[in-house]
Amino acid sequence: MKTLEYGVLQTSKTPHITAAGRNPWRLCVAPMMDWTDRHCRYFHRLLTRHTLLYTEMVTTGALLHGDVARHLRFDAAEHPLALQLGGSEPADLALAARMGADWGYDEINLNCGCPSERVQRGAFGACLMREPDLVADCVKAMVDSVSIPVTVKHRIGLDHNENYGFVRDFVGTVAKAGCTVFIVHARNAWLKGLSPKENREIPPLRYDIALRLKHDFPRLTIVANGGLRDSSALQAQLQGLDGAMVGREAYHNPWWLAGWDAEFFGATPSTSSRETIEQAMVGYMEREAHEHGTHWSSIARHMLGLYNGLPGARHWRQQWSDHRLKHLPAREVAALAQRSFRPRDADIPALA
Incomplete structure (x- = not known):
């Protein structure tokens, strides 16, 4: 088993609930x-x-x-x-x-x-x-x-x-x-x-x-x-x-x-915020770039809906999808995206 x-x-190739x-x-x-x-x-x-x-x-x-x-x-x-x-x-x-x-x-x-x-x-x-x-x-x-x-x-x-x-x-x-x-x-x-x-x-x-x-x-x-x-x-x-x-x-x-x-x-509610998820993705982008040579833009495209429905989401999305920023490290783009999203919000976790 x-x-x-x-x-x-798994037994005899038939799934059973634990x-x-x-x-x-x-x-x-x-x-x-x-x-x-x-x-x-x-x-x-x-x-x-x-x-x-x-x-x-x-x-x-x-x-x-x-x-x-x-x-x-x-x-x-x-x-x-x-x-x-x-x-x-x-x-x-x-x-x-x-x-x-x-x-x-x-x-x-x-x-x-x-x-x-x-x-x-x-x-x-x-x-x-x-x-x-x-x-x-x-x-x-x-x-x-x-x-x-x-x-x-x-x-x-x-x-x-x-x-x-x-x-x-x-x-x-x-x-x-x-x-x-x-x-x-x-x-x-x-x-x-x-x-x-x-x-x-x-x-x-x-x-x-x-x-x-x-x-x-x-x-x-x-x-x-x-x-x-x-x-x-x-x-x-x-x-x-x-x-x-x-x-x-x-x-x-x-x-x-x-x-x-x-x-x-029935799990305990998550304490993660959109910002902490974004930070985790930046860390993943850096690891992928180091280990596999993957450019962050190939990864960022999947998270463009993260702030959907919130004021400023379009500005945040534009930063991550701006081809003119592709030469920058992912962490710098994340900082730009957050500043464009909530320029007066002092509570945003630092990405640097």
């Missing part, structure tokens, strides 16, 4: 291409200790034929952390999953929800929902290769087919292969005629489908995703489901995450 860092016990009652999928930040890289995840982990974080989708080809370290490197502080894979060849996915497990990820997630044309050309993502037997083969290959949970993120239908039986049969088939956790993006994926952005906005949300899945498969862990923008929306999903996953809103309004541990996990 193996104890995972994010509070589940005696502490922690459900690792209760709250998650969604995998988002070009956004949830390791720098973004480090920032989010400063805000919430218990929320499960996900990588961007990494294709099997990128791992089997590319720079593995570039795709899989992460900071130990990011745990609990799941690796999302894109692919449709069982053998390749098994190898990629084993790489992820060896690198220390806590979960392997298979992408069956992305509708982009590039992903469709690779015959994976949302179009895999048309082939549940293939997805089951992929899941079984991964489950047989690793001792950490293998999960699936999917849509509730394809194009204009709103027949519940389609997604029910997909989940039922894949569950038989050993997947016990399904993250349900509660919209159809329209594979033709809509961009990925439009696919996150135009197909109607139908959370009731996720609830029906939970009713029909009570032993499975069902997590809702899509259009969740405030705490009341999260609470509503948690009334009938096992978890909720937040995407863009977590990125654009990251300070929301700072209250999650207390509100949803």
Whole structure:
């Protein structure tokens, strides 16, 4: 029996909740291409200790034929952390999953929800929902290769087919292969005629489908995703489901995450302020520059929403995103940003 860092016990490759009652999928930040890289995840982990974080989708080809370290490197502080894979060849996915497990990820997630044309050309993502037997083969290959949970993120239908039986049969088939956790993006994926952005906005949300899945498969862990923008929306999903996953809103309004541990996990409220989070990120920027040669601008872009909704936030954001300041050390830019944000506030912690 193996104890995972994010509070589940693993035996026979089936996750179990520990005696502490922690459900690792209760709250998650969604995998988002070009956004949830390791720098973004480090920032989010400063805000919430218990929320499960996900990588961007990494294709099997990128791992089997590319720079593995570039795709899989992460900071130990990011745990609990799941690796999302894109692919449709069982053998390749098994190898990629084993790489992820060896690198220390806590979960392997298979992408069956992305509708982009590039992903469709690779015959994976949302179009895999048309082939549940293939997805089951992929899941079984991964489950047989690793001792950490293998999960699936999917849509509730394809194009204009709103027949519940389609997604029910997909989940039922894949569950038989050993997947016990399904993250349900509660919209159809329209594979033709809509961009990925439009696919996150135009197909109607139908959370009731996720609830029906939970009713029909009570032993499975069902997590809702899509259009969740405030705490009341999260609470509503948690009334009938096992978890909720937040995407863009977590990125654009990251300070929301700072209250999650207390509100949803019963933890002691955080004493961190936006300013102390910013200081911690400056320290991270300096360490990344020293150890990996990473420029601070690659990191700062992920925290530009930190002061959203506060007077002066635009001025603060402008400093961190001003290309004319890129030659300055991160600590100097932080000082400029704070002075532009609250020029008369004497209580701001010193960044020098």
